[in-house]
Amino acid sequence: MKSFIVTRSQINSLAAELLSKNWSIFTQSEDRKRFKQCESESEISVDGNGKPSDVSFKELFFPKSETLFYFNRDNEELTLLDPAEPGTKTVIFGAKPCDAASVPVLSKVFNWDYNDEFFNKRVENTIVISIACSYSDESCFCTSVGLSPFSEIGSDLFLIPTEKDSFILKIVSEKGEKFINEFPFMIQKEFEGTFDLENQKASFPKEKFDFASVKEWLGKNFKDEIWNEVGELCLGCAQCAYVCPTCHCFDIVDENCGVSCGRRVKNWDSCQFGLFTKHASGHNPREDQSRRYRQRVNHKFNYYKQRFDEILCTGCGRCTRGCPVSIDIAQVLEKIQCKQSAAIV
Amino acid sequence: MNQLIESAKDIFQNNKAAIIIGYTKDKSGRTKPFIAHNSDEAEKLTFNHHAVNNLAVYLTRLEKPKDGKIGIVAKGCDIRAINALIQENQIRRDDVLIIAMNCNGVVENQNEEFSKENTQIKCKYCQLRTPNNYDFLLGELEDFELPEDSQQELMNKLEAMTPEERWNFWESQFGNCIKCYACRQVCPLCYCEQCIVEKSMPQWIETSSTTRGNFSWNLIRAFHQAGRCIGCHECERVCPMDIPLTLLTRKMGMIAMKEFNYKHGMNINEPTLIGTYSTSDNEDFIK
Numbered sequence: 162m163k164s165f166i167v168t169r170s171q172i173n174s175l176a177a178e179l180l181s182k183n184w185s186i187f188t189q190s191e192d193r194k195r196f197k198q199c200e201s202e203s204e205i206s207v208d209g210n211g212k213p214s215d216v217s218f219k220e221l222f223f224p225k226s227e228t229l230f231y232f233n234r235d236n237e238e239l240t241l242l243d244p245a246e247p248g249t250k251t252v253i254f255g256a257k258p259c260d261a262a263s264v265p266v267l268s269k270v271f272n273w274d275y276n277d278e279f280f281n282k283r284v285e286n287t288i289v290i291s292i293a294c295s296y297s298d299e300s301c302f303c304t305s306v307g308l309s310p311f312s313e314i315g316s317d318l319f320l321i322p323t324e325k326d327s328f329i330l331k332i333v334s335e336k337g338e339k340f341i342n343e344f345p346f347m348i349q350k351e352f353e354g355t356f357d358l359e360n361q362k363a364s365f366p367k368e369k370f371d372f373a374s375v376k377e378w379l380g381k382n383f384k385d386e387i388w389n390e391v392g393e394l395c396l397g398c399a400q401c402a403y404v405c406p407t408c409h410c411f412d413i414v415d416e417n418c419g420v421s422c423g424r425r426v427k428n429w430d431s432c433q434f435g436l437f438t439k440h441a442s443g444h445n446p447r448e449d450q451s452r453r454y455r456q457r458v459n460h461k462f463n464y465y466k467q468r469f470d471e472i473l474c475t476g477c478g479r480c481t482r483g484c485p486v487s488i489d490i491a492q493v494l495e496k497i498q499c500k501q502s503a504a505i506v
Numbered sequence: 507m508n509q510l511i512e513s514a515k516d517i518f519q520n521n522k523a524a525i526i527i528g529y530t531k532d533k534s535g536r537t538k539p540f541i542a543h544n545s546d547e548a549e550k551l552t553f554n555h556h557a558v559n560n561l562a563v564y565l566t567r568l569e570k571p572k573d574g575k576i577g578i579v580a581k582g583c584d585i586r587a588i589n590a591l592i593q594e595n596q597i598r599r600d601d602v603l604i605i606a607m608n609c610n611g612v613v614e615n616q617n618e619e620f621s622k623e624n625t626q627i628k629c630k631y632c633q634l635r636t637p638n639n640y641d642f643l644l645g646e647l648e649d650f651e652l653p654e655d656s657q658q659e660l661m662n663k664l665e666a667m668t669p670e671e672r673w674n675f676w677e678s679q680f681g682n683c684i685k686c687y688a689c690r691q692v693c694p695l696c697y698c699e700q701c702i703v704e705k706s707m708p709q710w711i712e713t714s715s716t717t718r719g720n721f722s723w724n725l726i727r728a729f730h731q732a733g734r735c736i737g738c739h740e741c742e743r744v745c746p747m748d749i750p751l752t753l754l755t756r757k758m759g760m761i762a763m764k765e766f767n768y769k770h771g772m773n774i775n776e777p778t779l780i781g782t783y784s785t786s787d788n789e790d791f792i793k
Contacts, residue, residue: 428713429684
């Protein structure tokens with residue numbers, strides 16, 4: 162697909178035009194906490210240098226609380242009412258490659274045995290404009306899960322900063338192409354050169370572990386001392402899961418909205434909570450934190466790969482940065498890789 | 507921190523404790539919680555300005571070792587949590603071996619060098635830089651003036667608000683809550699085996715992250731801390747959304763001090779405020 166040269170002011174014009182046409186626009190907030198909705202084009206952040214937001218943009222596709230339907234009982238009659246369809250056309254500006262890559266990963270599970278219409282509608286209505294990432298810290302590990310700061314997976318359009326206020330705009334998906342064709346001023350100057358990705362590789366985060374070895378070890382070692390080592394320190398909150406771009410567990414509950422009406426809601430949930438697997442009988446197959454942490458790692462780096470041929474992790478490092486007790490998942494996986502190497506020798 | 511390592515090794519060699527909960531530095535340079543099980547692992551222990559976690563949280567989370575006490579490295583604020591757990595009959599003093607550290611303040615951001623200005627809020631009004639309950643006391647207390655208590659300004663601002671303005675303030679703050687319950691899990695005094703948000707028959711507290719659900723959770727959490735919070739600020743430190751949670755718990759602590767001259771976790775022999783009743787209790791503040 163084609164690439165074009167665009168300036169920062171053209172990107173601002175695009176945002177202004179979208180706003181005037183009632184599109185919703187999201188971008189990273191200034192404090193880099195989360196993705197916020199913009200009211201003016203001047204708020205747009207297309208910054209490859211910045212830290213990934215503390216909370217991923219997952220909530221724009223899979224909200225933390227989402228009403229499935231409302232119910233109302235009038236005398237003996239029960240009526241059901243659909244919630245408003247998530248119909249707003251949305252553009253996300255300045256997503257990181259480790260954010261964007263989560264969308265196709267999540268799509269697999271949300272279209273597995275059941276098509277989640279809420280999620281699908283949001284994906285259909287959203288254009289993801291990502292930017293090549295030049296940030297990395299001790300928690301980043303995108304290169305260990307098959308991605309890189311230049312990965313275009315999950316993006317519709319991809320920006321590569323060239324010089325000050327100038328970018329290469331790559332069209333990545335058909336949806337992105339159709340979208341950008343509506344804004345001719347963005348596709349005036351075609352980029353005909355080649356971008357030398359090899360040159361950039363020296364600055365990529367170092368590969369911390371070999372995924373294939375990790376997966377192999379996980380498949381063979383359900384019981385191991387390592388789970389107790391991490392489990393005794395893990396406090397069992399869900400921060401790692403809730404800031405994660407790929408964690409997708411939810412719970413479904415009924416809540417009242419008044420005396421005779423209520424709603425069924427889908428809320429984020431996490432395998433790190435004790436209640437998550439507790440049976441009605443009182444039995445809990447994952448009765449302690451070591452078992453719960455083992456589940457988290459296996460789901461991400463073993464089961465999901467088996468079932469969907471995807472790694473349930475984009476290496477963004479949010480779980481590590483946010484962990485109250487600084488558990489570094491990449492360090493845990495490095496240790497696992499060492500165990501696997503030792504087993505082979 | 508040779509002094510700490512030497513003491514820890516001595517503890518293991520003489521069977522004074524079965525494990526020691528302390529801090530270590532990982533290969534990326536982060537100072538973080540660590541549990542030493544033997545003399546070799548004791549070599550990895552450290553204590554520095556980034557030893558920010560309140561390790562007392564582990565005292566009620568870990569299984570009690572069969573063969574000895576739990577050793578714990580503790581700063582003044584951690585000691586208050588340990589004292590409070592003893593006062594509330596959650597642990598026995600005899601079951602813990604306290605390796606107390608004179609504390610010169612901690613800084614939250616692992617990548618920031620320590621300075622007076624960037625110490626955690628709790629250090630800015632700390633009254634227990636030298637712990638008051640321990641088996642060993644280590645470290646040197648440096649002479650420094652407590653930095654300005656920056657939270658006070660925000661508290662005054664909230665005080666001056668009308669109830670409606672205050673409601674709006676908290677509505678916007680709680681609106682950010684994603685219900686990860688990190689505030690609960692990291693709190694040394696949130697030790698209930700079943701939290702009220704986990705009671706689902708009936709569901710007392712809505713699990714949804716809506717205005718109503720978020721207010722319910724955050725207010726019930728605050729209520730349960732009334733006069734109990736020992737001010738370690740762990741809840742606020744770990745909140746991924748930076749909700750200023752300690753404004754509520756600190757304010758209640760100040761009320762407990764003003765109305766009942768009580769401060770939790772200062773003396774293991776003192777009955778708890780919530781657990782005692784006196785006919786002379788002041789009721790003026792109930793409006």
